[in-house]
Amino acid sequence: MSTCEHEGVERILFTQEELARRVTEMGAQITADYAGKDLLVVSVLRGAAIFMADLVRAIELPLEMDFMAVSSYGAGTTSSGVVRILKDVTSSIEGRHVLIAEDVLDSGLTLRALVDELASRGPASLAVAALLRKDVPNQAEIACRYVGFECPDEFVVGYGLDYAERYRNLPFIGVLRQDMTE
C-alpha cells in the first residue's frame, strides 16, 4: 500500500487486528444462531465486499452468497437521501434465512430500503449484520441483530469504505482528513 493512501487518514479508529477479531466473533455468533438453517448472506456492493469476504469465512456453516448494489451517497461525503437498486440478487429469497451484510449503518436509508424490499419477498427470516453503526441523529430505526462496532459520526474510510472510490483497500478503518473533501 502506498504512503499517500495513509496521508488522507487523520487517525485510525479500528485496526486490522481489531477488525479481524470482531468479525471472527460475529461469525461465531452467526454460526451458533443459524446452525441447521438454509442461510443466504446478501452483501451490499461495493462497500460491504471486504466485510462480507471476511465474515463468510468466519461462519462455519454451509451458506450461499449473493450481492446487491444500491446507491445512496454518490461521490460526496453526505447521504443524498436517495436509494436506488442498481443490481438485484439472483437467488430466490422466499423461504430462505437471509442475512444482509452491510458495512455501515449511517442514515439507515440504505438498509431501510433493502430490508423492506427483501422482507416483501417472503424470507423465512431476515436479519442484518452491520460492521459499523454510526452515532448519527435521526437514524432510521433498523433492527441490527449483529453490530461490529459503534462508530462516531465522522467520515470513515478503509476496509471497503471509500471516499470518491479511494481508500477501500486500506486494511484498517480510519477517519478521513477533513481537508481531503474540501
Ligand code: PRP
Ligand atoms: C454507503 C455504505 C452503505 C450506505 C450507508 O454506500 O456502503 O451501503 O452508504 O449509508 P446510509 O445508512 O446513510 O444509507 P455507498 O452508497 O457510498 O456505496 P458503496 O457501498 O459503493 O461505497
